[in-house]
Amino acid sequence: KSRETANPAAESSPRPGANKHQDEVTSKKKLCVKAAKEHSIPEDLNKVLENKVFEKVLDLSYVKLSVVEMMCLGDADSEGIVSKSISSHSDLIPGVYEGGMKIWECTFDLTDYFSEAEIEFTNKTVLDLGCGAGLLGIVALRGKADSVHFQDYNSTVIDEITLPNVVANCIDDGSRMGSGKDRKVSKPPSKRPRKAEGSPDMLNKCRFFSGEWSQVSQLLLSSTKAFPKYDIILTSETIYNPDYYSALHDTLAQLLDKNGRVYLASKVHYFGVGGGTYLFEKFIEEKNVFRTSIVKTIDQGLQRCIMEIAFKDSC
Numbered sequence: 331k332s333r334e335t336a337n338p339a340a341e342s343s344p345r346p347g348a349n350k351h352q353d354e355v356t357s358k359k360k361l362c363v364k365a366a367k368e369h370s371i372p373e374d375l376n377k378v379l380e381n382k383v384f385e386k387v388l389d390l391s392y393v394k395l396s397v398v399e400m401m402c403l404g405d406a407d408s409e410g411i412v413s414k415s416i417s418s419h420s421d422l423i424p425g426v427y428e429g430g431m432k433i434w435e436c437t438f439d440l441t442d443y444f445s446e447a448e449i450e451f452t453n454k455t456v457l458d459l460g461c462g463a464g465l466l467g468i469v470a471l472r473g474k475a476d477s478v479h480f481q482d483y484n485s486t487v488i489d490e491i492t493l494p495n496v497v498a499n500c501i502d503d504g505s506r507m508g509s510g511k512d513r514k515v516s517k518p519p520s521k522r523p524r525k526a527e528g529s530p531d532m533l534n535k536c537r538f539f540s541g542e543w544s545q546v547s548q549l550l551l552s553s554t555k556a557f558p559k560y561d562i563i564l565t566s567e568t569i570y571n572p573d574y575y576s577a578l579h580d581t582l583a584q585l586l587d588k589n590g591r592v593y594l595a596s597k598v599h600y601f602g603v604g605g606g607t608y609l610f611e612k613f614i615e616e617k618n619v620f621r622t623s624i625v626k627t628i629d630q631g632l633q634r635c636i637m638e639i640a641f642k643d644s645c
């Protein structure tokens with residue numbers, strides 16, 4: 331499957347709510363802060379793969395969105411984000427649904443950059459921040475990261491999109507037939523990934539979180555489980571809304587290792603939403619905690635950038 335056809339957002343910017351009334355409603359909703367939650371990985375992986383159809387992009391399996399949407403119109407979506415997104419004709423409803431169901435085009439910019447710049451994940455602790463489908467974290471897992479954590483605003487995205495994608499990419503055919511050590515997988519998904527990469531043991535390297543950024547970092551920092559700060563934080567299409575910059579900046583500052591790196595992929599400007607690369611760069615500059623550099627610019631279609639972020643006093 332070509333990545334153009336597999337990428338529903340390739341030809342568009344986020345579609346914010348269209349009318350003024352809706353803007354007022356959504357800006358009020360924005361004040362709600364979604365609590366953080368850790369999602370456990372079910373022992374029986376069949377449950378995660380149940381009713382899912384998988385497609386391929388860049389040799390990665392990902393769930394077919396239209397099938398998830400159909401199932402979520404039933405009772406699989408406790409947040410109701412699918413029906414809200416459909417009825418508001420919007421990929422982003424601030425404070426309600428933050429776009430994680432789709433794969434956004436900067437994800438592919440960042441995976442291209444990993445290969446070009448030979449970014450090394452071996453033995454690194456990695457966070458896929460604002461993960462949506464989780465493809466960046468899955469690439470890091472395949473690159474032999476020591477651990478990969480996935481975060482999305484919406485719990486429905488983690489349960490219905492991220493977890494199935496990670497599971498489908500981690501298990502191999504043998505383990506699906508029940509040879510995995512601890513977890514059960516006996517039944518393949520309806521259209522299972524062609525070739526397995528890795529094993530269920532790779533899943534033991536993963537943790538999954540939903541919730542607003544400041545809440546998730548509080549949860550991690552106050553957890554009794556050992557939490558080494560991240561060597562690498564990957565984040566794609568997460569700076570569209572300037573209202574979130576403070577929470578995002580503080581989360582990066584709290585969770586990144588002192589010599590860690592953030593790789594941030596973004597459109598230069600998000601029309602209709604207001605954020606973008608230069609605005610976020612300026613925000614960071616004013617805070618005086620991090621240094622930034624634009625390591626790649628992509629000019630086809632809407633202009634996009636990859637930004638590397640590190641602490642000012644890091645090596």
Ligand SMILES: C[S@@+](CC[C@H](N)C(=O)[O-])C[C@H]1O[C@@H](n2cnc3c(N)ncnc32)[C@H](O)[C@@H]1O
Nearest residue numbers: 428429430433434460461462482483542543566
């Ligand atoms: C446009 S989606 C991008 C998804 C994915 N990274 C991609 O490139 O396909 C934005 C992501 O950032 C997360 N996000 C945005 N604002 C957030 C906030 N204030 N707190 C927590 N997560 C947020 C959303 O949950 C979503 O996963």
